Amino acid sequence: MSHVTDVPTTGPMNTVLTWLLRNHIWVFLALTVTVFSLASPYFLTVNNIGNILTQGAFIGILAIGMTMVMIDGEIDLSVGAILALASALAIGLQDHMGVWPAICLGLLSGAALGFVNGTLVALSGMHSFVVTLGGLIGIRGLVFVYTGENALMVQDFSYTEIPEIYIGPISLTAIIFFATALFFQWVLSSTRHGRETYAVGDNIEAAHDAGINVKRHKIINFTICGTLAAVCGILLSMRLGTAEPNAGKVWELWTIIAVVLGGIRLQGGFGSMWMTIGGVLTLAVLRNGLRLLNTPNYVELMVMGAVLVLALVLDKLLNHGGDGQ
Amino acid sequence: MTAAILKVSEITKTFPGVKALDEVSFDIRPGEVHALVGENGAGKSTLMKVLAGLHQPDGGEIIYQGEPMQVAGPLDARQKGILLIHQELSLSPELSVAENIYLGAWPTNRFGVLKKRELRRNAASALDALGCGFGPDVRVGTLSVAMQQMVEIARAEAFSANVVIFDEPTASLTDTEKDQLFHTIRGLKAQGVGIVYISHKMDEIFDITDRVTVLRDGRVQGTLETQDTDLNQVTRMMIGRTLDTYFVKAKEEFGTEVLRVDGLSKSGHFSDVSFSVREGEVLGLYGLVGAGRSEVVETIFGVRRADAGQVHWKGAPIDLPTPRQAIDMGMALVPESRKEQGLVLMMGGRENTSLPHLKLFSGMAVMNRSKELVTYEKYQSALAIKTTGPDQAMSQLSGGNQQKFVLAKWLCANPKLIILDEPTRGIDVGSKSAIHELIAELAEQGLAVIVISSEMPEVLGVSHRVLTMSEGAVVAEFKGADMTEENLIDAVSHHRAPDAA
Known part of the structure; x- marks a missing residue:
């Protein structure tokens, strides 16, 4: 918690500065973009930017739900598995019932699993880390059972053309990511549910004393998170034309990395979609840039690990004033 | 004499093993500051938690504005006009001042979208009424403790509170901040708000309150007009004779x-x-x-x-x-707060007993369990501690048995x-x-x-x-x-x- 003694004065310069202090990931993003632009001539091209946005959008959509859950002070490790299940259902069921009903069922599975996660967390009093760790393994098992351990192939290839809509270089997937992120930013800043999210994560006692239904609130956010994981899974199945039983494996970790990189804290009560968008884009830029430079995969991992730690140190220095908290 | 705005009659509240409130009756009049004093454990906090809807009483009646009242919860109490200002402030540091004033009761349209202008305007007028030096948009985490307290007090204005309960409000304030707080309290009093003031600091009680109610062991010892009493009398009522118990004194062989x-x-x-x-x-x-x-x-x-x-x-x-x-x-120091300083509640008696002297119980960093067990059994029988076994978690034991383990763990080092x-x-x-x-x-x-x-x-x-x-x-x-x-x-x-x- 920061303890600034004087009340910050408001002025246009000051507002920008305060915003950058809280959303320092954007400075980081600008820095990485600059570095890669100088390092590779292919980086700053319209095509590549479009690529980055599309590639980043998958983790991004997961990160939106994760952000809601993490501001609540919880975590959801099961998003990767939910993604795989939704994509398997969307492809596997379309032969029996048609494309759109299959998509709807895929979405519904994500919502239902998110609801189960939330209910278990809210009612059992177990930590969400444990509950969703169970989900991570159990739901993945369910995927293997349903797919029979094989990748499901799409029969009707018009399915893969659904997301092939572009506005300029920006794909439908990226548009869905940005639109959803902006919508949830609005939810966070302008709705009762959003204020509850901060209040619950920040000071759960105060929230409870203020008459907020903490349990119902958490269930809603886990359901949102599960649904968005399903959205991500369905978009992925459209892009690949197959549903791999191993799809989305360790994506939950990349998602958490993106969110934390953005500056959102694991203990909750703090954050915004602006931070998450910044974290997601930084991660996408790093991956893309390092690949353009033909960096070996293990070096890529080392760089990303270092960047993550560096960003967190920066956050600590900027926003805690080094008060040892 | 004005009629009481809130009247508590014969409220009883029992917790397992303790009668926290025993037929407590007292009343608050509009425009008065009513002190609630007593030593720790006298029942002050329980009483105010009952009033604020955090506890439900087992018996008795609360009469508010002439009618019997049930308080369903803290928000219900707040909306009825009874506001509790916690010692540990009940705020969300990341939210703005305005959002905190209306925490959980934000004005929204029927789709749950915040009416931000209304929120800001109402919060601003509550802050103005109190003469706060900060606006509704400031993040609460950036305010000083005294300012944060003002945010809580602003809820009194915002919800038109009739009764405001202050629990140890000056605990973390400087003298200047205390003077400002007293100024604010006098302002609320002038508006006809009934104020309950809980404090250990006697000079404050005599400075700001009109009446004093003394609690001891969950019972009201009496209510006095502050101006007709003095410190000596209040202190006597607070600490006077409790239940006569039989004490064994050690032989005088020094x-x-x-x-x-x-x-x-x-x-x-x-x-x-x-x-x-x-x-x-x-x-x-x-x-x-x-x-x-x-x-x-x-x-x-x-x-x-x-x-x-x-x-x-x-x-x-x-x-x-x-x-x-x-x-x-x-030397051995057995601290006051067992749970915070004395015991690891998840561990059992065996592990807690050996905790400060792990060296005595280990060879080459490996714990000697049987030696631990012997020591545990020695103290368990010597102090007559009731447990189901050496590994029963502390959290499941009664306060008395926990305290005996605290003693055991210090005694086994032979202080x-x-x-x-x-x-x-x-x-x-x-x-x-x-x-x-x-x-x-x-x-x-x-x-x-x-x-x-x-x-x-x-x-x-x-x-x-x-x-x-x-x-x-x-x-x-x-x-x-x-x-x-x-x-x-x-x-x-x-x-x-x-x-x-």
Whole structure:
């Protein structure tokens, strides 16, 4: 918690500065973009930017739900598995019932699993880390059972053309990511549910004393998170034309990395979609840039690990004033 | 006399093993500041939690504005016009001032979208009414504690509260901030708000309140007009005689001096404290909460550093920078808050007992379980501790049995001096006398014992000698026939007269 003694004065310069202090990931993003632009001539091209946005959008959509859950002070490790299940259902069921009903069922599975996660967390009093760790393994098992351990192939290839809509270089997937992120930013800043999210994560006692239904609130956010994981899974199945039983494996970790990189804290009560968008884009830029430079995969991992730690140190220095908290 | 705005009649509230409130009745009139005083555990917090809807009473009735009232929860209480201002502020630091004032009751349209303009406007007018120097958009985390308190008080304006309950509001305020708070309280009073003021600080009580209600052991001892009473009378009512219990006192067979303290001082906490304690002697340290008793023993034990003075251990001057050295030397301090400082609640008795002396129980860093078990069994039977087994988690034991394990874990290092800070707080009567017997036994085995307590019968019952402390100074020493309640009360209250403070 920061303890600034004087009340910050408001002025246009000051507002920008305060915003950058809280959303320092954007400075980081600008820095990485600059570095890669100088390092590779292919980086700053319209095509590549479009690529980055599309590639980043998958983790991004997961990160939106994760952000809601993490501001609540919880975590959801099961998003990767939910993604795989939704994509398997969307492809596997379309032969029996048609494309759109299959998509709807895929979405519904994500919502239902998110609801189960939330209910278990809210009612059992177990930590969400444990509950969703169970989900991570159990739901993945369910995927293997349903797919029979094989990748499901799409029969009707018009399915893969659904997301092939572009506005300029920006794909439908990226548009869905940005639109959803902006919508949830609005939810966070302008709705009762959003204020509850901060209040619950920040000071759960105060929230409870203020008459907020903490349990119902958490269930809603886990359901949102599960649904968005399903959205991500369905978009992925459209892009690949197959549903791999191993799809989305360790994506939950990349998602958490993106969110934390953005500056959102694991203990909750703090954050915004602006931070998450910044974290997601930084991660996408790093991956893309390092690949353009033909960096070996293990070096890529080392760089990303270092960047993550560096960003967190920066956050600590900027926003805690080094008060040892 | 104006009619009461809130009347509590014969409220009873029982927790497992304790009757926290026993037919408590009192009332609050509009435009008065009504003090609620009593020592820790007297029932003040329970009473205010009942009023704020955090606890449901087991019996009795609350009459609010002439009608019987049920409070469903804190938000319900707030919306009815009863506001509790917690000692630990109930705010979300990341939200804005306006959002915190209306926490959980934000104005929204029917789709749950915030009416931000209305929120800001209402919050701003509440802040203006109180004369706050900050706007509704500031993030609460950036405000000082005093300002954050103002945010909570602004809820009184925002919800047009009729009754505002302050729980120890000045605990973390500076003097200037306190004056501002009192100004605000007087402002609310002028608007006809009924105010309940809970505090340990007597000068504040006499400064700002109109009436005083004294609670002791969950019962109302009486309600007085503040101007017609004095500190002596209030103190007597607060601490007077409790249930007569039978005390065993250790035989008076004293050995050599174990600990001597000369002129120990720490600015802001205590000054010029001197005393000594011998083998086989039980020394009582008596004083009201905040008199500096715990701070003195913590300093001796090396938890805090003294500014001046000298501690002698068996005749030789010592300087203890850390508790580890004090423990190695043969001191034991059993702290006041068992749960925070004394026990690991998830662990069982076996592991808790060996915790401070792991070296004694391990060879090459590997724990010797059977040795642990032997020690556990020794103390479990010696102290008659009721458990289902050596690994039953502490959290499942009663307060009395927990306290015995705290004692066990210090005793197994064979200390020469044991300091017990409020050894029987929050435990039932039966366990209390078991602890008292144990104290006598320890002294007869030749240990020097210091007992800190704010329960007068306990101090008088177990000690050979009693020191009274007030406002960080030792004000009197009593032994033998001089050890009476009258003398102790006089010693404590005369020193605490408001004009002397």
